[in-house]
Amino acid sequence: MTAQRPAGAGRSTIGRYGRGTSVLLVLPLAGLLLLGFLYPLAKLSSQSFFGPDFTLAYYMELAAQPVYLKVFLSTFKIAFYCTVLALLIGYPLAFGLSRMKGWQQLLLLSCVLIPLWTSVLARSYAWVVLLQRRGVVNDMLVGSGIVSQPLRLLYTEAAVVVAMTHVLLPFMILPIYSSLRGIPRDYERAALSLGASLWRALFHVTLPLTLPGVFAGSVMVFIMALGFYVTPAIIGGSSTLVLATLIGQQMTVQLNWQMAGALSTVLLAVTLVLAVLFKRFLSFGRRMG
Numbered sequence: 001m002t003a004q005r006p007a008g009a010g011r012s013t014i015g016r017y018g019r020g021t022s023v024l025l026v027l028p029l030a031g032l033l034l035l036g037f038l039y040p041l042a043k044l045s046s047q048s049f050f051g052p053d054f055t056l057a058y059y060m061e062l063a064a065q066p067v068y069l070k071v072f073l074s075t076f077k078i079a080f081y082c083t084v085l086a087l088l089i090g091y092p093l094a095f096g097l098s099r100m101k102g103w104q105q106l107l108l109l110s111c112v113l114i115p116l117w118t119s120v121l122a123r124s125y126a127w128v129v130l131l132q133r134r135g136v137v138n139d140m141l142v143g144s145g146i147v148s149q150p151l152r153l154l155y156t157e158a159a160v161v162v163a164m165t166h167v168l169l170p171f172m173i174l175p176i177y178s179s180l181r182g183i184p185r186d187y188e189r190a191a192l193s194l195g196a197s198l199w200r201a202l203f204h205v206t207l208p209l210t211l212p213g214v215f216a217g218s219v220m221v222f223i224m225a226l227g228f229y230v231t232p233a234i235i236g237g238s239s240t241l242v243l244a245t246l247i248g249q250q251m252t253v254q255l256n257w258q259m260a261g262a263l264s265t266v267l268l269a270v271t272l273v274l275a276v277l278f279k280r281f282l283s284f285g286r287r288m289g
Contacts, residue, residue, distance in 0.1 A: 041264070041268070044257065044260065044261040044264055045261050045264060045265045045268075046261070047257050047258050047261040048258050048259070048261035048262035048264075048265055058258050058259050058261070058262040059262050059266075061259070061262075062259075062262055062263070062266065068246075068263075071241050071242065071243060071246050072243065072266075074157075074240070074241065074242060075226060075242040075243045075244075076226070078157065078160060078161055078164070078225065078232075078240075078242060079222050079225035079226045080222070081161045081165075082161055082164045082165045082168060082221060082222075082225045083172075083218050083221045083222045083225065085161065085162075085165045086165050086168055086169050086171075086172040086217070086221050087172060087214065087217070087218060087221075089165070089169060089172075090169055090172035090173040090176060090217065091172075091176055091210075091214070093108075093112070093173055094172075094173045094174075094176035094177040094180055094213075095176075095180060095206075096108070097109060097112070097173070097177050097180075098177055098180035098181055112169075112170050112173050112174070113170065115166075115167075115169075115170060116170050120167055120230050120231065121230055121234075123163075123166065123167055123231075124163060124167070124230055124231045124234040124235060125234065127159070127162070127163040127166070127231075127234075127235055128154065128234060128235065131153040131154045131159050131235075132153075132154050133150040133151075133152070133153075133154070134150065135153075135154075137153060138150040138151060138153065154235065154237075155235070155236060155237040155239045155240065156236075156239070156240065157236070157240050159235050159236070160231065160232050160235050160236040160240050160242075163231050163235045164225055164228055164231050164232070164235075167228075167231055168220075168221045168224055168225060168228075171217060171220040171221055171224065172217035172218070172220070172221050173217070174217070175212075175213040175214075175216040175217040175220070176210055176213040176214060176217055177213075178213055179209070179210040179211075179212055179213025179214075180206070180210055180213070183206060183209050183210070187205050187206075187209070188201050188202075188205055188206060191204070191205045215278065218278070219275070219278040219279075222274070222278075223271055223274065223275060223278075226243070226267065226270075226271055226274075227243070227244055227267065227271070228242070228244055229244035229245060229248060232244065232245050233245045233248070243263060243267050246263060247260045247263045247264055247267075250263065
């Protein structure tokens with residue numbers, strides 16, 4: 001005798017709430033987003049266009065001054081390096097994490113997630129301790145005889161890239177890990193049974209199916225790196241300027257809020273364009289997957 005399921009069992013809960021209830025549920029988040037992000041951003045951006053009258057003088061100055069173009073290129077270069085380095089480190093880690101089980105998987109997953117619970121400020125200052133002239137890295141290099149005197153590791157572009165990659169690495173690992181977990185192992189076994197080597201099965205079967213995760217992780221890391229402030233300010237100092245630190249200097253040191261608004265508006269516009277392009281590439285990756 002077959003048991004009868006209650007009416008409505010197994011049905012989706014979508015659509016049970018009316019439009020008014022749904023709007024009320026969304027209102028707190030929408031209000032927080034409006035007051036905490038959209039209004040300050042619109043206020044700052046409007047100052048770059050409107051003094052007494054409408055003007056594009058600050059944007060013309062951005063195009064005329066080579067120093068601003070140099071900072072833009074430096075910011076995009078650092079963001080690109082961080083994305084590539086995070087992908088090279090994060091993909092093998094995500095692959096190993098997806099193949100582990102039990103306490104080993106739990107331990108490695110904890111190593112990925114615990115840094116997210118630690119302040120970015122604390123992690124950045126930890127790199128200062130490691131890379132300063134009398135820091136751990138220089139002490140090891142001098143003590144082992146590799147170098148005769150401490151190297152200048154701090155306040156360099158390489159140090160900024162390494163520190164930012166360390167901070168952003170979990171945002172690359174987790175989407176790739178999610179993609180790997182969603183791929184049935186039968187695909188890989190079928191490729192191996194048909195004569196493919198392990199590496200060929202990895203590159204021709206597993207890797208194409210994880211492209212959505214790779215694109216998603218790359219989007220997050222690259223866009224977050226474009227607007228990163230704390231780590232470049234601490235690790236790079238005044239010798240490695242990025243857009244976020246330049247905007248901060250314009251607001252707090254130069255007190256030039258109009259130029260800070262122009263820089264913020266250009267950065268936002270570029271970020272939105274890149275997000276749309278990455279979304280198209282992500283759709284392409286999903287079709288390939």
